[in-house]
Amino acid sequence: MKNSLLLFFLTTSQFALAQNYEQQWYFGYHTGLDFRGDTLGTLISPMRAPEGTATVTDAEGNLKFFSDGAKVWSSPTELMRNGDYLVGDPSSTMAPLVIGFQAPDQEKYFLFTTGANEGDYRYGLSYSIIEFDRRGGEGRVTEKNTPVDYWYRGERLIAMPNADSTSVWLITYGGRSNYYTTYQVTICGVKEVGSFQAGEPYSGGDANGIGNMKFSPDGRQLAIVNRFKFGFELFSFNRSTGKLSDPRLISNSALAFGYGIEYSADGEYLFVDAAASVWQYRLSDMELVAEFPLVGGIRGMKRAPNGDIFVTEPSKSFLHRMYSQDGDHYLMDTVWIDTGQVWFNLPSTPVVLNSAREKPLPLELPATVALCPDEQFEIHLPDQGGGAYRWSDGVNESDRSLTEPGVYFVSYVGACDVLREQIEVAGLQDPIGLGLTDTTLFCEELSLNLTYEGEAGVVWPDGTEGATYTIEQEGTYEVRYFNGCGETIETFEVAHDPKVDGLPNAFSPNHDGVNDALSFSQVLPAIPYSLTVFNRWGESLYQSEIYKNDWEGHELEPGTYFYSLEIPGCDSPIRSPLHVIK
Incomplete structure (x- = not known):
């Protein structure tokens, strides 16, 4: 249900939304905000969440689901299939948190949950999986309460895409220590990268382990409330490694009970909950440039899609809104909620990435192809929605042409798997036949057995095909050989038994133009x-x-000599005397 009973209206330019995945917020007791359209709207829901919630929309702002860590709803009136009995606590500061992946045929969301110091940390850090078929239909919880760190005793976690947006860093902060743990999340699952100490150690009970932590808009800095040290800390964040470094503590007694913290949309300012007010710091020199007085309380903060910053007022029917018309000077006004009550916090920020398929499509390359001269073989590998194709010859494309003979290897490096295949390109020429000459001679029985062992197809003189053929009579014959490049035709004559008594046995090499050379042509x-x-x-x-x-x-002297004549088709040579006359 969308309500428009707000006591103020905003211009279209103020709410010109960039595409994102949180154009609706569900939070608190039965309430929410709708950032679609020209005016801000309120929402109503069955949820009662004093702190952490999560909401995910599609890029057009249509609701996908929302959760308080214990349940998942697909609409304000309908629980998602299998969406109950999650082990998260609605009193967790920054959980549930959603990390999602959109592949060509699948949407998959990890819903991370924690316990809370108001209850217990019995289940530590866990996740459930929500899946949608990209062809349409409602989502459902397909995996529930998978443990990540059973011993996690904190309420603060946050996500940021890695440097090339192929995976997401999940950062958790321990409740009673300065230990951070980094996880790498892909559509395939969750992998712990490592734990490390950073910043100020503290103790003093679980209450000191609550409060917001936020990334700067460019993801290079992390701000975290440190109630035990009466302030907040700033860290540099390496999106390539998921590590925090260069801690810096900003401390002031007025920040002793801080809770909320948030960056301006341009990353120039940081807003911090100072219990009885909100302080605005300029990050370039950490100068306190403005204070916004409020009634004392614990307040969460969150930047809206249009860049305005909303501040909670627990158990009230309104929110504070901080906005700027020039990017430097901020004003504060009140947004009245007519559908429920605001409590300590606003929804966590989801991270949703485009992803390669979880189960890549097979490449289905043929093992061998044969190419004739000037031919090419076109390859169109399937669109996996991401990942990379890598060929052994360095041409890393999914669509390409092969023209040269050889063996080519291709691998697909996807989100979860690596596929490897090979294709052999054989070069073809016009078919090569048996090499039959113009005439084949038989000296013994008239029976010629022809056997073809080449790679081309063959058609024998009578139109039959096969590896062998037998000729048993004299005549003129034709054999046709064919392959993908063309055909070769051999025409030959079969003759029988030369007449030995007609062979020459003398010649006179004396340059008189008569019988000067030994010739058998007659x-x-x-x-x-x-x-x-x-x-x-x-x-x-x-x-x-x-x-x-x-x-x-x-070179011969006159006299008697001998010659030997070897004729194809004859088993033995023909021998005869030869008289040289000069």
Whole structure:
């Protein structure tokens, strides 16, 4: 329910909202504020929370859920599914606290809870998980009361994205010590980074361990109320490591019972609860530049989406509002609440990040692809919503083209997992056949068995396919080889048994233009054959692996010699005497 019975109105320019995830606040006893629209509205809820609460909206300001640490509501009238029996205490100063992640197919929120010194710290620091399906529908609590630190005895925790906004730092502050613990939170879960001491140690009971702590708008500084030291402390914060350093204490007896603290929207000023007033410090020189008198009490503070700072007045029906029209000089007025009562604190600030998928999509690369010359293989890896693709050749993109043969490795480094796959790119050329010549000769039985063991497809002369083919008669034949790059065709003639008695047995290399070279072209088909010429003692005088009918024998004396002719398809060479006549 949204009510507009406020005693003042604000201009549109004052409430021009940047996109954020807390455009509604639910807090206190049955009340809240609505920052959507041109005027500030009040809200009503079933919640009774004296201190810590949390509210999360979507970027448009629509309510996702709110909680007091013990229950979670999805609307002012409806408890979220499985949203009861959480172990948080509504009297905790800064819990519950929400850290959320929005992946392409999932919204996941960690709701951190603690105990309180008014009750007990029986459950320490815990979290519950709230999930939404990005395709629509209401959320539900899917995991409840998971312990993080059973021995945690404090009420103060705060969150800040890390330096590259891939995870969130959760900082907890011990109730009776100056120990801080840093956790790293991702969509995958919560991991403790380490504990360390920083700033002023103190004791004096649990009451000294309450109060606000806030990050500066840029996340580089943390301010925390230190009631035991009558003041507050400032720390430098390293968003890369999650560590605090350079503590500085600002102390004044008037700050002995402080509770609230908050930064201005530009980070130039810090506002501190001084019990009977609110003090404004200029951070550049820590000069106290203004005081805003109030009736004594414990007051929480929170900066609104538009930069105004709201200050609680416990058990009252109004809030104090501090605003500035020039960024330096602040004024204070009163915001009346007509739906319930304000108590000590206002909602914690949620941190919501875009995230890679908790369960990444498979890459589904083929094991091998074959590319012809001038071809490329297009790769489009799935959008994981974050994370990084890393290729072995340094091209770290999800969409790319492969053109060169080789083995490529790719890894996806996601929020929770690392996926690794490889793809082999094979380079193809036009298919290579058996190397059949123009003519294949049979010297014995007319039966030629052809076997193809190449990588291309093959179509034999009769149109069949397969690894082997048999030819049993003379004729002209064609074999076609094909692959993705094209096809190669071999045409050849099959002849049978050369007539040995027709082979030449003499020639006259005397340059008269008649029978000057040893030639077999008149009796043998155009096939490659080898020729070796011997003397009568078997010594080789001439040899050619592929004879071209062009040897003139000038180096030989007239006489009788011998030759050996090796013909493809014949089991043994043909031998004959050779007479050289000059």
